[in-house]
Amino acid sequence: xxxxxxxxxxxxxxxxxxxxxxxxxxxxxxxxxxxxxxxxxxxxxxxxxxxxxxxxxxxxxxxxxxxxxxxxxxxxxxxxxxxxxxxxxxxxxxxxxxxxxxxxxxxxxxxxxxxxxxxxxxxxxxxxxxxxxxxxxxxxxxxxxxxxxxxxxxxxxxxxxxxxxxxxxxxxxxxxxxxxxxxxxxxxxxxxxxxxxxxxxxxxxxxxxxxxxxxxxxxxxxxxxxxxxxxxxxxxxxxxxxxxxxxxxxxxxxxxxxxxxxxxxxxxxxxxxxxxxxxxxxxxxxxxxxxxxxxxxxxxxxxxxx
Amino acid sequence: xxxxxxxxxxxxxxxxxxxxxxxxxxxxxxxxxxxxxxxxxxxxxxxxxxxxxxxxxxxxxxxxxxxxxxxxxxxxxxxxxxxxxxxxxxxxxxxxxxxxxxxxxxxxxxxxxxxxxxxxxxxxxxxxxxxxxxxxxxxxxxxxxxxxxxxxxxxxxxxxxxxxxxxxxxxxxxxxxxxxxxxxxxxxxxxxxxxxxxxxxxxxxxxxxxxxxxxxxxxxxxxxxxxxxxxxxxxxxxxxxxxxxxxxxxxxxxxxxxxxxxxxxxxxxxxxxxxxxxxxxxxxxxxxxxx
Ligand SMILES: Nc1nc2c(ncn2[C@@H]2O[C@H](COP(=O)(O)OP(=O)(O)OP(=O)(O)O)[C@@H](O)[C@H]2O)c(=O)[nH]1
Ligand SMILES: Nc1nc2c(ncn2[C@@H]2O[C@H](COP(=O)(O)OP(=O)(O)OP(=O)(O)O)[C@@H](O)[C@H]2O)c(=O)[nH]1
Ligand SMILES: [Mg+2]
Ligand SMILES: [Mg+2]
Numbered sequence: 001x002x003x004x005x006x007x008x009x010x011x012x013x014x015x016x017x018x019x020x021x022x023x024x025x026x027x028x029x030x031x032x033x034x035x036x037x038x039x040x041x042x043x044x045x046x047x048x049x050x051x052x053x054x055x056x057x058x059x060x061x062x063x064x065x066x067x068x069x070x071x072x073x074x075x076x077x078x079x080x081x082x083x084x085x086x087x088x089x090x091x092x093x094x095x096x097x098x099x100x101x102x103x104x105x106x107x108x109x110x111x112x113x114x115x116x117x118x119x120x121x122x123x124x125x126x127x128x129x130x131x132x133x134x135x136x137x138x139x140x141x142x143x144x145x146x147x148x149x150x151x152x153x154x155x156x157x158x159x160x161x162x163x164x165x166x167x168x169x170x171x172x173x174x175x176x177x178x179x180x181x182x183x184x185x186x187x188x189x190x191x192x193x194x195x196x197x198x199x200x201x202x203x204x205x206x207x208x209x210x211x212x213x214x215x216x217x218x219x220x221x222x223x224x225x226x227x228x229x230x231x232x233x234x235x236x237x238x239x240x241x242x243x244x245x246x247x248x249x250x251x252x253x254x255x256x257x258x259x260x261x262x263x264x265x266x267x268x269x270x271x272x273x274x275x276x277x278x279x280x281x282x283x284x285x286x287x288x289x290x291x292x293x294x295x296x297x298x299x300x301x302x303x304x305x306x
Numbered sequence: 307x308x309x310x311x312x313x314x315x316x317x318x319x320x321x322x323x324x325x326x327x328x329x330x331x332x333x334x335x336x337x338x339x340x341x342x343x344x345x346x347x348x349x350x351x352x353x354x355x356x357x358x359x360x361x362x363x364x365x366x367x368x369x370x371x372x373x374x375x376x377x378x379x380x381x382x383x384x385x386x387x388x389x390x391x392x393x394x395x396x397x398x399x400x401x402x403x404x405x406x407x408x409x410x411x412x413x414x415x416x417x418x419x420x421x422x423x424x425x426x427x428x429x430x431x432x433x434x435x436x437x438x439x440x441x442x443x444x445x446x447x448x449x450x451x452x453x454x455x456x457x458x459x460x461x462x463x464x465x466x467x468x469x470x471x472x473x474x475x476x477x478x479x480x481x482x483x484x485x486x487x488x489x490x491x492x493x494x495x496x497x498x499x500x501x502x503x504x505x506x507x508x509x510x511x512x513x514x515x516x517x518x519x520x521x522x523x524x525x526x527x528x529x530x531x532x533x534x535x536x537x538x539x540x541x542x543x544x545x546x547x548x549x550x551x552x553x554x555x556x557x558x559x560x561x562x563x564x565x566x567x568x569x570x571x572x573x574x575x576x577x578x579x580x581x582x583x584x585x586x587x588x589x590x591x592x593x594x595x596x597x
Contacts, residue, residue, distance in 0.1 A: 118437075224525050
């Protein structure tokens with residue numbers, strides 16, 4: 001089998017000598033391969049179906065460009081559609097002018113929220129900001145310790161939460177302290193929770209009300225499978241996300257969850273996590289993500305020039 | 307049962323008595339299998355068999371039995387010879403997997419389970435890398451009321467494992483559970499480190515570790531195949547645990563891995579509490595899917 005979608009498409013179209021417009025049959029053949037690639041990359045079944053039918057409509061009657069083979073032409077159409085879906089260029093944090101502003105990180109257990117809180121703190125510090133880490137995970141064993149250790153490593157202050165405190169008290173005290181000390185951005189690390197855990201989701205809604213954050217970011221694992229749509233949909237419904245951070249992108253996951261999440265929430269993907277260390281945070285690039293999900297490798301640069 | 311409720315409920319809904327077997331039904335079944343993260347290849351294989359054989363069937367109910375048989379056939383068969391019954395002591399279980407899957411939590415649950423069974427358990431805190439990993443696993447040791455061997459942050463994990471084995475032998479421990487740091491299967495140096503931990507254990511106690519338990523997150527999609535392959539190549543995975551099945555993810559990828567790699571799926575995680583662990587049985591599992 002071919003790992004690379006471009007190879008597969010070129011093999012599919014090898015017999016196809018004709019130029020001119022793409023025939024419906026050729027498009028169908030090609031899109032079958034694209035569909036497989038999407039499902040293998042963990043794009044949700046229904047999302048993939050929708051994408052394929054949109055692309056089919058757009059591809060009908062298109063001329064094959066002089067510089068491209070029919071296979072490449074199909075990839076180009078797919079790629080254009082994908083890049084549009086993924087959103088425009090990198091959007092960083094949209095921090096407002098209040099002091100302090102609050103950024104809240106939410107997501108499933110083990111997605112990478114605490115690690116990402118440390119990464120964002122370092123990112124802000126490098127921009128000359130004065131971030132303040134606030135642990136509100138009173139649930140997971142040693143979650144507060146984890147954030148405190150990260151803060152210590154990075155030289156960034158961490159609010160001294162304890163498991164005995166009430167969430168409301170932590171929020172008020174942290175905001176007050178930020179005012180006194182001149183910290184401009186609160187980074188709030190919430191406990192991991194399942195999107196179907198009504199009690200914990202209600203707690204999150206309550207937290208959001210208390211903190212009134214300028215950014216509510218879903219931290220999601222790039223390895224997530226078909227369930228990404230349910231997870232992202234539920235978090236968005238509960239706390240109205242402002243963006244998404246995709247973690248563990250340093251592995252070999254194709255990351256189709258990115259497309260699923262974007263399709264379901266419409267919210268921008270802002271950063272990717274690329275390592276366990278606090279420096280492992282990068283801006284999100286829609287085109288790179290599109291080519292990674294499609295498994296397109298080098299063909300991309302060729303097509304971008306076309 | 308619980309397993310049935312959280313897995314494949316969608317599939318079950320498809321088989322109402324009156325439904326005829328047509329392309330729409332087959333497509334809906336395919337959708338359910340893909341949405342359960344069974345994987346494209348496996349799904350295609352199952353669907354091919356099912357649609358070929360379904361020509362001879364007349365009701366959706368018969369189709370259900372067929373699908374059940376096809377999925378059952380994916381699981382590794384029972385080992386032909388029974389496992390040797392001689393009790394090794396200490397039995398060393400090394401817990402491995404990528405970041406954040408639930409290794410430490412599963413280890414805590416196992417510590418409780420074995421303790422409840424009357425075994426003497428010890429934990430070795432060999433994740434010396436992640437911030438507060440030692441504090442976290444110490445809390446699990448406290449909850450399960452078992453001993454723990456730990457070093458300082460940043461210490462050599464192989465040295466911790468070695469000390470764990472030594473202490474287990476000295477203290478007449480029945481089960482030693484070794485927590486390791488999460489690592490991506492693609493990181494060569496970290497996989498080498500894992501191999502070293504395993505070698506060090508074997509050096510102190512030939513035959514150990516007796517179990518290399520790989521923890522998979524049910525939310526994970528197709529990447530789990532790559533994870534399992536590379537962990538297996540590096541340290542020889544002997545059993546799987548599938549966590550976070552209390553969510554809406556179906557964890558179908560574990561079926562695929564267990565089947566193609568012939569590694570038994572031993573435990574499922576159903577929550578964050580110390581008792582939220584169940585033993586897995588493929589036969590029961592499949593029956594529960596469709597009954
Ligand atoms: N390789 C890699 N590992 C990551 C990345 N982000 C987080 N991790 C690791 O993933 C694991 C889980 O990260 P945490 O930050 O504890 O996740 P969390 O969402 O806070 O977990 P809970 O608080 O239990 O819900 C840790 O081992 C992290 O080191 C990443 O971008 N790449
Ligand atoms: N809902 C649910 N959460 C779980 C389950 N198992 C573990 N968790 C949660 O998942 C998160 C990560 O669990 P850990 O045990 O720290 O995972 P780990 O694999 O040891 O993580 P690293 O050591 O950082 O790689 C924690 O918040 C756990 O409470 C489960 O079966 N269900
Ligand atoms: Mg956390
Ligand atoms: Mg751990």
